[in-house]
Structure formats: structure tokens, C-alpha cells
Amino acid sequence: MTDFPASTDAQTHESQLARSWRANAGAWTDAVRGQRIASRRAGTDAAIFEAVTQTGARRVLDLGCGEGWLARELAARGCDVVGVDGSAELIVAARALGGARFEVATYAQLASGALDLGRFDAVVCNFALLGEDLRAPLDAARSLLRSGGALLVQTVHPWAACGEMAYADGWRVETFTAFGDGFHEPMPWYFRTLASWLAAIRAGGFEIRDVIEPVAADSGKPLSLLLAATLPARHSTPA
Numbered sequence: 487m488t489d490f491p492a493s494t495d496a497q498t499h500e501s502q503l504a505r506s507w508r509a510n511a512g513a514w515t516d517a518v519r520g521q522r523i524a525s526r527r528a529g530t531d532a533a534i535f536e537a538v539t540q541t542g543a544r545r546v547l548d549l550g551c552g553e554g555w556l557a558r559e560l561a562a563r564g565c566d567v568v569g570v571d572g573s574a575e576l577i578v579a580a581r582a583l584g585g586a587r588f589e590v591a592t593y594a595q596l597a598s599g600a601l602d603l604g605r606f607d608a609v610v611c612n613f614a615l616l617g618e619d620l621r622a623p624l625d626a627a628r629s630l631l632r633s634g635g636a637l638l639v640q641t642v643h644p645w646a647a648c649g650e651m652a653y654a655d656g657w658r659v660e661t662f663t664a665f666g667d668g669f670h671e672p673m674p675w676y677f678r679t680l681a682s683w684l685a686a687i688r689a690g691g692f693e694i695r696d697v698i699e700p701v702a703a704d705s706g707k708p709l710s711l712l713l714a715a716t717l718p719a720r721h722s723t724p725a
């Protein structure tokens with residue numbers, strides 16, 4: 487992973503981010519379904535599944551669902567799940583396996599009420615909050631959650647992902663070289679420190695309930711950061 491050139495502005499990064507998930511949809515689907523992502527095998531898949539099921543949620547929105555593995559797993563467990571993603575190509579892949587309802591929408595479209603999905607007990611974002619401005623996905627989550635509903639966000643562990651670079655917010659780039667062939671477009675993503683993650687979730691109107699750091703059994707190193715938050719009653723509207 488490298489720093490993105492400082493001259494490129496945030497809007498350009500966001501456009502390339504969206505483009506990468508359309509262009510890389512097939513390769514990403516193969517990587518996920520082929521279990522080629524080591525951190526997922528080592529525990530992040532299990533961690534997010536457990537975090538959602540522990541909330542006792544019956545209706546779950548999988549925000550940025552990708553090819554849909556988590557939505558399918560939760561639906562198989564008895565949840566009523568809707569998966570939404572901005573990549574039409576990934577939603578085609580998700581629908582091909584079925585198991586849950588899958589819809590195409592960007593976070594901004596969802597926040598502006600583009601889809602009539604009803605109200606959810608939990609919204610889960612598994613490695614799906616990748617941009618600098620989190621207002622759209624958090625606005626969407628807030629508007630679609632019931633009062634007291636849960637928000638679960640799993641992301642790269644800031645300290646583990648920091649590498650040799652400065653521990654400071656900023657755009658970086660993922661080339662997916664560790665995940666196999668067929669990734670045509672690099673993905674800009676916005677690195678956040680732990681303090682920045684907590685501040686962003688709170689600024690979105692949520693109360694942080696738990697900070698979880700899944701650890702790899704073999705190395706003892708953190709695999710991810712998992713934030714569990716709640717929508718306070720004052721932000722709710724009647725279902």
C-alpha cells in the first residue's frame with residue numbers, strides 16, 4: 487500500500503474508488519468465494535458474523551455488501567437481510583447466489599431515500615466504509631435504523647494497517663496484489679486513526695457501545711477493528 491499522490495483531490499479518489507469496485511467485481515468475487523483473503527479466514531468473517539448475531543437483530547441491512555457473503559450467512563441464520571452496494575456488477579454476482587434481497591445503490595442514494603427498504607434492527611458495514619466523508623453512509627444507517635438499533639462497522643486495524651507511514655488520516659491505495667489475479671483498477675481508500683474512527687461514528691449520531699479488536703491466533707496481532715454502536719432514541723422516527 488502506498489500514499490496516493492497529494493495532488494489528487496477527494497472527489498477524484500471517491501470516483502476511482504467506485505470505479506474500482508465495478509472493474510474488480512469478478513476478481514473480488516473470486517477472492518472472497520475462494521477464501522483467498524487470509525485475514526478473513528483467520529477471523530474477521532467470524533468476528534463480524536458474531537457481532538451481528540449478538541445484537542439479536544432480526545432485520546439486517548448489509549451496507550456495502552459486495553458479492554453478498556455476509557447477507558447470505560445471516561439470512562441462513564434466520565435474519566431478514568437486505569444487501570445494498572454501489573457496484574451493479576457485484577450485485578449481479580450476489581443475486582446469482584441469492585439467499586437474501588440485493589439492491590444497487592450508492593450510500594448517497596440510500597441516504598436520500600432512493601430505496602424504500604423499511605426499518606432495520608441492525609446495519610452492518612464490513613470493510614465497506616472506504617471514503618473520506620462518512621456522512622452519506624452514516625446518514626443512510628441512521629435513517630434506516632429503528633430506535634436503539636445497532637451499527638456494526640468492521641475495518642482494517644489502524645495500527646496494523648498503518649505500516650511505515652505516519653499514523654495520520656489520509657488517502658492510500660490498495661492494489662489487491664495479495665488477493666489473486668484480475669484486479670484491473672487500484673482502489674483509493676481513506677486511512678483513519680482509531681480516534682478518527684470513533685469521532686466519525688459519534689459525529690454521525692451514534693453512541694459507541696464496544697470497541698473490538700479480533701486477534702490472529704497464530705501471530706497474536708490484531709486482524710481488524712470492529713466498532714459496535716447504537717442509535718440513541720432521540721434520532722429515531724416512528725417505524
Ligand SMILES: C[S@@+](CC[C@H](N)C(=O)[O-])C[C@H]1O[C@@H](n2cnc3c(N)ncnc32)[C@H](O)[C@@H]1O
Binds near residue numbers: 507549552553571576
Ligand atoms: C471491501 S468490499 C466489502 C464487501 C463486503 N462487505 C464483504 O465483506 O465482502 C467494499 C464494498 O463497499 C462498496 N462501497 C464502497 N463505497 C460505496 C458507496 N459509496 N456506495 C455503495 N457501495 C460502496 C463497494 O462497492 C464494495 O462492494
